[in-house]
Structure formats: C-alpha cells, structure tokens
Amino acid sequence: MSLLTQYSLWFLPLCLLVGAGCALLLYYKSTTLDLDQKSRIIMSCLRGLAVSLICFLLLAPMLKMMMKELDKPLIIFAVDNSESIVLSKDSAYYRTDYPQQLKQLVNSFGNKYDVKVYSVGEKNQLQENDNTDFMDFSEKSTDLSAIFNDVSTLYGNRNIGSMILLSDGIVNSGSNPYYKASSVEYPVYTVGLGSTETTTDLFFAGVNHNKQALKGNYFPVEIKVAANQLANNNITLTLTEGDEVLMSKNMTINSRKFFETVSANLQATTKGLHKYKLTLTELDGELTYVNNTAYFYVEVIDSREKIAIVYNGPHPDVAAIKSALESAENYEVTVLSIQDFRASVDDYSLIVLHQLPSAGQPAANLLAQIEKTGTSCLFIVGSQTNLSAFNNLNAGISIQQNKNLFNSAVPLYNENFTAFTFSEEARQLLPKLPPMTTIFGDYKSMVASNVFLYQKINNVNTQYPLILFNERNGVKTGVICGTGIWQWKLYNYLYTQGHREFDEIINKIATYLSVKADKSLFRVSAKNVYEEYKPVVITAELYNESYELVNDADVSIVITAEDGKKYEQQLSKQNNQYVLNMGELPVGDYSWLCSTKYGKNSYSKSGRFSVDEVLIESTNLVADHSLLQSIATATNAKFFLPREMQQIEQEIKANDNIKPIANYSKKYSLLLSSWVYFACIVLLLAVEWFLRKWNGGI
Amino acid sequence: MLKTKHIVLWMMVLLLSCGMAQGQKIALLKYRGGGDWYSNPTSLPNLIAFCNKNLGTSIDKDPATVEVGSADIFQYPFIHMTGHGNVVFSEDEAQNLRAYLISGGFLHIDDNYGLNNFIRTQMKAVFPELDFVELPYNHPIYHQKYDFPRGLPKIHEHDGKPAQGFGLIWEGRLVCFFSYECDLGDGWEDAIVHGDSEATRTKALQMGANIIQYVFTR
Numbered sequence: 001m002s003l004l005t006q007y008s009l010w011f012l013p014l015c016l017l018v019g020a021g022c023a024l025l026l027y028y029k030s031t032t033l034d035l036d037q038k039s040r041i042i043m044s045c046l047r048g049l050a051v052s053l054i055c056f057l058l059l060a061p062m063l064k065m066m067m068k069e070l071d072k073p074l075i076i077f078a079v080d081n082s083e084s085i086v087l088s089k090d091s092a093y094y095r096t097d098y099p100q101q102l103k104q105l106v107n108s109f110g111n112k113y114d115v116k117v118y119s120v121g122e123k124n125q126l127q128e129n130d131n132t133d134f135m136d137f138s139e140k141s142t143d144l145s146a147i148f149n150d151v152s153t154l155y156g157n158r159n160i161g162s163m164i165l166l167s168d169g170i171v172n173s174g175s176n177p178y179y180k181a182s183s184v185e186y187p188v189y190t191v192g193l194g195s196t197e198t199t200t201d202l203f204f205a206g207v208n209h210n211k212q213a214l215k216g217n218y219f220p221v222e223i224k225v226a227a228n229q230l231a232n233n234n235i236t237l238t239l240t241e242g243d244e245v246l247m248s249k250n251m252t253i254n255s256r257k258f259f260e261t262v263s264a265n266l267q268a269t270t271k272g273l274h275k276y277k278l279t280l281t282e283l284d285g286e287l288t289y290v291n292n293t294a295y296f297y298v299e300v301i302d303s304r305e306k307i308a309i310v311y312n313g314p315h316p317d318v319a320a321i322k323s324a325l326e327s328a329e330n331y332e333v334t335v336l337s338i339q340d341f342r343a344s345v346d347d348y349s350l351i352v353l354h355q356l357p358s359a360g361q362p363a364a365n366l367l368a369q370i371e372k373t374g375t376s377c378l379f380i381v382g383s384q385t386n387l388s389a390f391n392n393l394n395a396g397i398s399i400q401q402n403k404n405l406f407n408s409a410v411p412l413y414n415e416n417f418t419a420f421t422f423s424e425e426a427r428q429l430l431p432k433l434p435p436m437t438t439i440f441g442d443y444k445s446m447v448a449s450n451v452f453l454y455q456k457i458n459n460v461n462t463q464y465p466l467i468l469f470n471e472r473n474g475v476k477t478g479v480i481c482g483t484g485i486w487q488w489k490l491y492n493y494l495y496t497q498g499h500r501e502f503d504e505i506i507n508k509i510a511t512y513l514s515v516k517a518d519k520s521l522f523r524v525s526a527k528n529v530y531e532e533y534k535p536v537v538i539t540a541e542l543y544n545e546s547y548e549l550v551n552d553a554d555v556s557i558v559i560t561a562e563d564g565k566k567y568e569q570q571l572s573k574q575n576n577q578y579v580l581n582m583g584e585l586p587v588g589d590y591s592w593l594c595s596t597k598y599g600k601n602s603y604s605k606s607g608r609f610s611v612d613e614v615l616i617e618s619t620n621l622v623a624d625h626s627l628l629q630s631i632a633t634a635t636n637a638k639f640f641l642p643r644e645m646q647q648i649e650q651e652i653k654a655n656d657n658i659k660p661i662a663n664y665s666k667k668y669s670l671l672l673s674s675w676v677y678f679a680c681i682v683l684l685l686a687v688e689w690f691l692r693k694w695n696g697g698i
Numbered sequence: 699m700l701k702t703k704h705i706v707l708w709m710m711v712l713l714l715s716c717g718m719a720q721g722q723k724i725a726l727l728k729y730r731g732g733g734d735w736y737s738n739p740t741s742l743p744n745l746i747a748f749c750n751k752n753l754g755t756s757i758d759k760d761p762a763t764v765e766v767g768s769a770d771i772f773q774y775p776f777i778h779m780t781g782h783g784n785v786v787f788s789e790d791e792a793q794n795l796r797a798y799l800i801s802g803g804f805l806h807i808d809d810n811y812g813l814n815n816f817i818r819t820q821m822k823a824v825f826p827e828l829d830f831v832e833l834p835y836n837h838p839i840y841h842q843k844y845d846f847p848r849g850l851p852k853i854h855e856h857d858g859k860p861a862q863g864f865g866l867i868w869e870g871r872l873v874c875f876f877s878y879e880c881d882l883g884d885g886w887e888d889a890i891v892h893g894d895s896e897a898t899r900t901k902a903l904q905m906g907a908n909i910i911q912y913v914f915t916r
Contacts, residue, residue, distance in 0.1 A: 179793060313754030314914035316722065316775035320802060322916070323871075335915050337754075337843075360754065383721070384756055434772075483722075486802070490772045493801030 001066070004668075005059045012056070019052030035695055046688040050681050061671045071661045072114040073161025075652065077106060078147045079127075080167035080193065081119040082139040083617035087288055088168070088194040098193075098642060099132035102166065106130075108649045112660070113161065120167070124150050140533050140614040142167070143174030145497075148184060160186045161658035164648055165631065168194030169624030172616050175497045178630055187637035187655065191645050194623030198257070202227040202235065202283055203291035205259065205619050212299045212329045213268040219298065220265055223278060225251070227258040228622075235281040239264060241274060268300040273528050275589060275610055291618040295587075297529050297610055304332045305514060310341050311354040312361050312384050318354055320486035324506035327499070331510065338363050345369040350376045350514040355384040355483070362389060374475040376513040381439065382483035395477045396449040396470025405440035409455035409482060411466055417452050419469055420512045426501040434491050436466065436482035443481070446470060452509075455481070469512065476513045521545075522603035524594045532614045536582040540571055540605075542598055549576035555596040562588050587613045721758035724910075727779040727805070728765045731786030737810055738780055741886035748886075748903040749910050753843060757910075766791040771798045776913050777805050780883045782812040785820045792823045799824070799866075799873040804913045807876045808883045811856045821866065821874065830864035830876055839863070839875065842911040844904035851901045853894065854881035872916075875909060882906055 005011070023044040027035075035043070079102065086094050106129050109115050117127045121139020124147050144167060151163065165188055171177060181188050205224040213219035225237060230253050239247040247264050266276075280292040307325055311318050318335060325333045334343075338361045345351065351370060356379075357363045370377055379395055381387075383406065391398035411430050430453070438455055443464045445451065453466040469478045492502040526538040538557065544550050551573045557580060559567040567585075571578035571594075588611055595604035625639070632639040638651060652658050671677060726742055728735050742761040749755045761778075764771050767790050771777070777798075787795065799805060807817055818830065833839060833849070840846040840863075850861040861880035865872045884892045885902020894902075 309915075311915065313756060314749075314911040315755065316914050318915045319775075319913065323802070355756075358754075382756075384754075486775055487772065490798070490801040490803060494772065494797065499802070 002064050003061055004064055005061045007059050011059055015052045015055035015059070018055050019048040019050070022051045023048035039691060039695055043688050043691050046684050046691075050684040050688070053677065053681055053684070057672055057677060063669050063671060065667045065669070067665045067667045069663045069665065071159040071663060072112065073159050073658045073660060074155055075109055075113045075115045075161050076147075076151055076155075076163045077102075077115065077117040078120045078124075078144075078163055078165045078167070079117060079135065080121065080142060080144075080165075081135060081137055082121045082142040082168075082170070083137055084142065084170045084621055085168050085193050086137040087290070087618055087621050088623065089197075089199065089287065090195060093642075094137065094193065099135045101642065101645060102135075103130070103132050105164075105645055105649060108646070109652075113652075118147060118150075120144065120147050120165075122173070138533070139617075140531075141173045141616050142171050144169075144171050144177035145174040145180045148177065148180035152184070159661045162186050162637070162652055162655070163188045164191065165189070165628065166191040166193060166642075166645075167628065168192070169627040170194070170617075170620055170622075171624075171627070172620070178627060178634065181631040182634040184635060186635065187657075188631050188635040189637045189648050189651065190628035190632045190639045191642055191648075192623060192625040192628050192639060193642055194621075196623045196625050198228045199287040199621050200229040200285050201287045201291070201621065202230055202233075202253075202280055203619060203621075204278060204280065204294040207278065207294055207296050209296050209298060210329060211297075212301055212304070213266075214304060215268050215271055215300050215302055218265045218267050220263060221276075221296070223262045223264065225258075225260050225262060225280065227253045229256055230258070230283055230285070231256050233281075233283050235283070237262060238279045239266075240277045240279070246276070266298075268298070271300050271302055273297060273299050273608060273610060287621065288618070295613055297612060299528055305330065305349045306347055307331045307333050307350045307352065307510060307514070308341075308343070308348045309333065309335045309352040309354065310338050310356060310363075310366065311335070312338060312356050312358040315354055315382075315483065316486035317380060317483055320489045320502075321352060321506055324489070324499070324503040325510055327503040328507050330507070338366065341366055345373050345375050348375060350378065350510055352378045352380065354380045355382040357386050357389040357393075358384045359386050362386070367393065374473070376476045376478075378478040378480065378509065378513055380480045380483060380485075382437065383439075387439070394446075394472065395479050396468055396472075397443060397445040397465060397479055397481065399439055399441055399443055399481065401439050401441040403440075407438045407440045407455065407457050408435040409438045409457050409462075409464070409466055410435045412454040412456040412461055414451045414454055417450065419450050419452070420508050422504055422508050423501070425496070426504050429492060429495060429501045432491065432495060434484070434487045436480075436484040436487075438464070438466065438482035448472075467509070478509060478513050520603075521547075521598075521601075522596060522605060524605040524607070526592065526607055526609055528609055530585070530609060530611050532587050532611055533584055536585050536609070536611065538571070538580045538582070538592070538594070540578040540580075540594060540596075541576075542578070542596060542603075544598075550598070551576055551578060553596050553598040555594065557592055557594040559585075559590050559592045561586075561590055585611050587611050721756045723758040723760075723762050723774060724776040724778065725762040725764040725771075725774040727777050728763050729779070729781075729785050729787065729791075730766075731784040731816070733781035733783035733785050733813065733816065734810075735779070735781050737782065738883040738887050738891075740888045740891065741780070741883040742778055744888065745886045745903060745906040745910070749907050753907055753911055755910065755914070767794050769794075771795070771803070772801070775802075775804065776910060777803065778808065778883075779805060779817075780808045780810045780813075782810050783816070785813070785816040787820045787823055789823075792820070796824045800868055803873070805874045806909055807874065808881070809876065809878045810881060810883055811854075814878060817876070821876075825866055825868070828866045828868065830866060833863045833865045833872075833875075837863075837865075838916065839872070839908060839912045840905075842908040844908050846905060846908070850877055850880050850882075851898075851905055852880060853885040853898055853902045854892065856881070872912075877905075 027040050027044040106115055115129055117129050119125050119127055119134050122141045127134045203226055205226040208222040210219055233253045235251050237249045276296050278294045282289050282292055309318055322333050322335055325331045387399055387401055411433055413430050445465055449468050449470040451465045451468045455462050455464040455466045465481055467480050489499055489502045492499050521543045524540045530536045540555050542550055555571040555578045557569050569580055571580045591608045593606045629639045746757045746759055766787055835849045840849055850863040852861045859879045862878045864876040866874040882902050885894050885899050886906055
C-alpha cells in the first residue's frame with residue numbers, strides 16, 4: 001500500500017505547516033479567549049489537524065493497493081446417476097448409506113475449497129452441495145466423457161484442484177473417457193461403484209433392426225442374447241406382436257459366459273407402427289428380470305421417397321450427402337453420374353445436381369424433364385458449374401464470377417429464416433463448421449428467395465447467400481452456393497462424436513424441398529415413437545383461408561393410453577403455433593385426437609404414438625473398475641472403493657499441487673472518494689467548537 | 699464518401715481472401731517408424747491427372763502431405779499411404795487417425811512390398827475391434843467406372859502371391875482399403891520409373907480411379 005499524488009510529496013510538510021500556522025495564529029496570537037494551558041494545547045491541535053487534513057486532501061491524494069484475491073481450488077464431484085448402479089447386487093447400499101457417505105465427503109472439504117457437485121449420466125447437471133436427493137439413479141445412459149468437456153468450458157480459467165469421479169465405469173454413450181481424462185491437468189480421483197463380479201443374469205445384450213420397412217417386404221432383426229453363470233439351462237426366446245407369436249426358439253446355455261446372436265426375418269404386412277416384444281425365460285438366481293424383456297418398433301410404410309444425386313464428377317460432397325440422407329431411412333437414394341442418368345425424373349421426389357450443368361455436361365435433357373414435370377431440385381454450385389447455363393435456370397439466384405476466383409466462406413445463419421426449424425444443437429454447431437469454397441463475384445438473389453445461410457468471409461458477415469431456397473409456381477428449388485459440405489460431416493464428428501447435426505441439416509433441406517405443399521388448414525405433427533424419460537411434444541398449426549398462420553382459436557387434444565386412461569389438454573399458443581409438452585409419459589402405446597373450431601369450421605386430426613423403453617443401462621451390469629483405475633493413474637491420482645472414499649479428503653489436503661492460487665491486482669482509490677476523511681474533519685472541528693463553547697468562547 | 703470507403707474496404711477484404719485453390723486436395727500420409735512414406739513420388743499426381751481427365755473430378759493436381767497426428771488430416775477426403783518398411787503410430791496418432799476415419803475420412807494403404815506385417819499391427823492399434831477382411835469380387839469398389847470382375851489387378855510381381863484387397867469396415871462403411879501384393883502405386887508412377895507396360899499402368903490407374911470414385915460417391 002502506498003500513497004501517490006500528482007504533486008510533489010514535499011507538499012505534505014507544507015500542509016502540516018499551514019495547519020500549525022492557523023492554530024498558532026488563532027490560539028496564541030489572538031487573546032480574546034481566556035483559556036488554561038491544557039485546553040489551549042488540545043484545541044490548537046484539533047484546529048491544526050483539521051486544517052492540515054483539508055490542505056492534504058486538496059492535493060487529491062490516491063492510495064495504491066495490491067489486492068490479493070485467493071482463487072480457492074475447485075473440487076468437482078462427478079456423480080454417476082445412471083440406472084446400472086442400482087441394478088447391481090448392492091443396490092440397497094447405493095440407495096441408503098452411499099448418498100450419506102458422499103454428503104459427508106462433500107462437506108469435509110469446508111470453505112477452503114470451492115466444491116461443485118455434478119450429476120452425470122445422459123447429461124451433466126450442477127447440483128446443490130448439501131442435497132443428495134438428486135441421486136435417484138434414473139439416468140438412462142452414461143457418458144463419462146462429457147463432464148471433462150463441460151469442466152474445461154466452464155472452469156477453464158479457474159484453479160481446478162481435482163475431480164472426484166464416482167462411477168461404475170460402465171459407459172454406453174459418448175467417447176472413451178480415458179482419452180479425455182489423460183489430457184486434463186488436474187488429478188481425477190476415482191471411486192469404483194457397482195460390482196466387478198460377473199453377475200448371474202440372462203439378458204438381451206441388444207437388438208438391431210431397421211426403423212422402417214416397406215410393406216410386403218421381409219426385414220431382418222438381429223437379437224443378441226447373453227447369459228453369465230447360468231450354464232446348462234434351457235431357455236426359450238419368444239418374439240411376439242400383440243398376442244401373436246412370430247418366433248420361438250429354444251436354446252441351451254452351453255458355457256458360463258454365453259453369447260448368441262439370433263436372426264429373424266419378419267414380414268411387413270400392414271402399414272403403420274408395429275411394436276414387437278421379446279422375452280426370455282426367467283431363470284432362478286438371476287440378478288434381475290428387467291432385462292429379460294425388450295421391445296422394438298418398426299414402422300411399415302407403403303413406399304419410400306426416392307432421391308437422385310446426379311454428379312458431374314465424383315466429389316466427396318456426394319458421399320457425405322448420401323450418407324446423411326440414408327441415415328434417416330426415409331429415402332431411397334440413388335447416386336449417378338450425369339452420363340449414366342437414364343431414368344425418368346417422375347420417379348424422384350428430389351434431384352440433387354452436383355456442379356451441374358457444367359461446361360462438359362449441359363445436362364439439357366435432364367433439366368428439360370425437371371422443368372416439364374416440376375420436380376424439386378437442389379443445385380450445388382462449384383468450380384465446375386457452367387454459371388451462365390445455371391443462371392438461365394432461374395433457380396433463385398444468379399452468380400457472376402469475377403476472374404475465376406474463389407472465396408472461403410463459413411456459414412452464417414439468417415435469423416429471419418422461417419421455412420423450417422432445426423435443433424438448438426445444430427444451430428450451435430453452424431458457426432463452428434469449416435469453410436466451403438464459394439464463387440467470388442456478384443450474387444443476385446430473387447426477391448422471393450428465402451436465405452437459410454449467408455456466407456461469412458474472413459470474419460465479415462456478407463449478404464451473399466450460402467444456402468437458399470426459392471419457390472416458383474409451386475416448385476421448390478434449393479441452391480448450395482459452394483462445395484466442401486463434406487467437411488461439415490467430419491467436423492460434426494470432431495465436435496460431438498456423431499453426425500446427428502449434419503444429418504439433421506441435410507435431411508431438413510431434403511424434406512423441405514421434397515414435400516409437396518400440405519394444403520390442409522389444420523396440421524398436427526407428432527412423432528411415432530418417443531423415448532422413455534423424454535418429454536412428449538406435439539405441435540399444431542392452424543391457417544386461415546388465405547394460408548396465414550393464426551392462433552386465435554383454442555386447440556385441444558385427447559391422448560388415450562392402452563389401459564383407457566385419458567389425458568385431456570389444451571395446446572398452448574407459442575408465436576403463431578400451438579405446442580403441447582406432455583412431459584414424460586409411461587411406456588406404452590397411445591392414440592391421440594386433436595381438434596379445434598375456427599370460424600364456422602371444425603377441424604380434427606388423429607394419430608398414434610408409442611413411448612419406447614430405453615434398455616441401454618441394463619444390458620451391461622459388470623462394473624469396469626479398470627477403466628476408473630487407468631483414469632486415476634493417468635492423472636496422478638488414486639482409485640478408491642466406495643467404503644474408502646473418505647480418504648480422498650486426506651489425499652487432496654496432502655497434495656501440494658491443490659492449493660489456492662493468489663492473484664494480485666493493483667487498485668487505486670482516491671482518498672477524496674471516501675467519506676471517512678470528511679467525517680474526521682467534521683469531528684475535529686465539532687469537538688473544537690464544543691470545547692470553545694464550554695470555555696465560554698464564541 | 700463513407701459508403702465508398704466501405705465498399706473499397708469490402709473489396710479489399712474479398713480480394714485478400716479469395717484466389718485460393720478451388721480444387722479438392724487429397725493427401726499422402728507421412729508416418730514415423732523408418733518406412734519410406736515418400737516412395738513412388740510421381741504416383742499420386744499421375745492418379746489425380748488420370749481421374750480429372752477420365753472421371754471428371756476436380757482434384758488439385760498437387761497432393762498434400764499430412765502427418766498422422768495432425769489436425770489437418772480432416773481437410774482431406776482421401777489419404778493415401780505407401781512404403782516398404784516399418785510404421786509406428788503413437789497413441790495420439792492412432793486416436794487421431796481413428797477419429798478421422800470414423801468421422802467420414804478414408805485411408806488407402808498400398809503395400810509397396812514389405813508393409814503388410816507392420817501396418818496390420820498398427821491398424822490394430824487404431825481399430826482394436828476390427829480385423830481386415832478380404833473384399834469379395836462383387837464389392838462395388840471393383841465395379842465403378844472400370845470393371846474388375848476378378849478383383850484387384852496384379853501390377854508388380856514380388857513373391858508370386860495373388861493380389862488381394864482387404865478392408866476395415868466400421869458400422870457398415872469401408873473406412874480403409876488395403877491393396878496387398880498388388881503394388882498399385884508402382885503402376886501409377888511415370889512409365890520410366892519401373893518399366894511397367896502401358897497396359898499394366900492403365901489397369902493400375904483405372905483401379906485407382908475406381909477407389910477414388912467409390913470413396914467420393916458411395
């Protein structure tokens with residue numbers, strides 16, 4: 001702490017001198033007061049000090065202080081809250097004693113540490129330190145890698161002391177946590193929950209099947225049956241739909257660790273959603289019977305929409321778009337070189353043209369057919385596209401290239417885009433995607449065109465479209481003004497360990513372009529299958545006669561469960577739409593009837609959906625402590641069993657690397673801004689005045 | 699005035715950012731361990747020229763070189779690897795290559811004679827759960843623009859063994875193609891290097907073009 005003024009410090013004695021001078025003049029020079037020696041000294045001191053202080057404050061002095069801020073070490077508890085923990089032998093312990101022991105450990109750190117408790121499972125969630133109520137072991141899947149990402153995003157600039165990871169090590173989603181953990185700089189103490197002993201159990205280890213099948217066709221189902229420590233038992237696997245037994249297979253468990261894949265070929269007979277049930281014999285001594293039953297759903301459809309991708313030359317964009325379209329199983333995708341295109345355009349609900357028309361391939365025949373039949377198209381414009389031929393197609397944009405040059409453009413979402421909605425995850429991913437190669441030149445888009453993404457070039461937001469849509473005479477056309485979208489797929493995986501967002505964007509584009517306009521005035525969208533523990537959301541739209549969205553009228557829905565239980569609700573109005581969030585519904589089949597009255601007209605729509613059981617946590621019940629041990633070793637920490645977990649406190653307190661970090665910062669404060677000095681001056685003068693009065697002065 | 703300045707600034711920004719190569723780049727894998735990752739220097743440029751001429755691709759005529767552990771690996775839709783000797787992937791490199799291949803990338807390993815044992819062990823580190831499987835003759839990779847009814851053509855004789863094409867298949871998708879006892883890369887090189895006949899060289903280039911076409915359009 002030190003004192004600064006903008007004047008020389010030699011002014012300080014001068015201040016004292018002025019104070020002393022005033023005091024002397026008043027109390028020793030003038031003789032109007034009759035005072036004893038003692039009062040005179042006291043009062044002159046008071047006056048002297050007050051005047052000195054005022055003079056001193058006139059110098060506008062500042063205090064320089066070094067502020068020490070302690071960044072307490074963060075201790076992050078990552079508490080696995082997944083189902084697999086209580087499906088183990090010691091479930092009673094995990095429901096009663098374990099939460100109390102954890103609470104004791106959390107509290108033992110006291111206020112020298114900054115303790116945060118996260119529950120881990122499908123998602124990570126910050127919990128209150130004192131409350132163990134969240135530990136209901138209800139998470140339907142386990143991703144242990146995400147917590148490392150979250151911690152580095154949220155606390156990257158903090159003093160992370162340590163993470164304490166309490167889990168059974170059974171991971172069934174996300175990436176391998178070991179690789180995440182080995183790159184962090186803080187120790188990760190691990191507590192191994194669950195049981196590593198192989199449990200006596202017969203269970204479904206998984207069911208592979210298509211989500212959709214074509215009516216009349218056969219579709220394959222692969223059923224994985226596993227059993228531990230149940231050798232020499234005879235079991236029966238049954239596959240039923242409703243009351244009808246479709247397959248029954250007897251097997252003998254021939255080893256202590258039994259695994260068998262059973263294939264079945266089912267016929268898709270009637271259109272609609274089909275629910276199939278799988279059951280295994282319940283044997284004595286099994287840990288749980290929960291995983292002896294499994295359900296799966298297959299939607300049987302009349303026909304699948306066809307999409308053709310026609311290219312000028314092979315390009316990685318083609319493979320990436322094809323894989324995205326095929327992921328949803330909604331489309332039958334054909335990939336063809338323009339030289340090989342012979343089919344009729346009528347067969348396809350969407351045609352993707354990659355860098356066509358080009359200089360070598362005018363594609364005149366195909367383009368004429370498209371024009372004639374009014375088929376939806378998606379153009380991908382690149383260096384091979386013949387721009388003047390493309391501009392003549394009135395696809396919604398015309399592009400004039402400048403000097404055969406190209407730009408590198410990243411996507412920029414158009415906030416005013418309304419043609420379709422997409423998930424928050426996809427929206428978050430957009431700005432992180434790598435650039436596409438676009439044409440450098442003039443872009444003129446038609447007034448009616450609807451821009452989905454703009455080009456952001458060298459960090460400059462431009463008005464050049466990257467992806468846009470156009471509707472002319474009821475025919476929808478899309479244009480991707482660049483090549484290299486294939487890289488989005490790779491980066492999607494880098495950021496999220498999956499391709500869900502890329503697939504979603506491509507499929508939304510394809511659906512928007514291929515769906516013939518729905519002319520009905522009341523439209524309801526509900527999924528066929530909702531996952532257990534995910535909210536059931538149904539949306540509706542109501543149009544007036546001039547096809548403008550309205551929501552003046554009330555829309556109600558009745559959802560009926562299998563057992564006849566009815567849920568009656570009003571849809572709430574959001575923006576121009578109607579939304580119903582039913583929350584979680586129990587597993588089962590439901591039918592719904594949605595109706596409204598607008599003006600003189602009544603409308604209603606009906607449908608069915610199922611809430612599907614999520615089995616993933618019960619398929620593997622053997623804890624993986626070796627994973628937790630290697631995480632601890634890789635981060636220079638230790639592994640503990642639940643009953644030893646209180647020792648972690650000692651370990652952390654003894655670890656010299658986990659200490660508060662002191663951050664120093666300079667702080668200047670003007671003394672004038674503090675009221676203390678004024679209070680001093682007032683006090684000094686007030687006392688002096690009082691003494692003068694006391695002694696009979698004025 | 700302000701508006702003119704704005705426009706000029708704009709043009710500068712755009713001019714500075716453009717002019718980049720518009721073609722698609724493919725890359726040669728540079729690995730550690732002592733093997734000659736740089737052998738057959740003219741092979742990839744020749745294959746690219748062949749594809750651009752006959753398939754209508756627009757691949758940049760100069761292939762890039764990319765290290766196994768580099769983040770740049772995600773810039774290339776197709777990576778070629780060759781050599782005669784030892785290959786070593788570190789744990790980070792194996793993870794990087796794994797992420798690249800699962801994310802949507804593709805690796806073509808061409809056994810230039812002597813790579814077989816080394817690369818099998820190293821690819822096991824990348825995909826412990828996968829084994830190389832021999833691709834049947836009816837696999838689409840042999841039936842793109844050019845038809846190879848008997849699978850991989852034999853380009854260069856070493857041990858008198860048949861040429862075989864192996865693949866690593868991740869969730870139904872071929873992520874790595876391994877041409878064994880075939881030496882495609884020799885056939886792609888300039889005629890003067892190995893003295894392969896014109897017919898053999900054409901076969902090699904056609905098979906190479908098939909791999910590119912398959913990877914780009916499957």
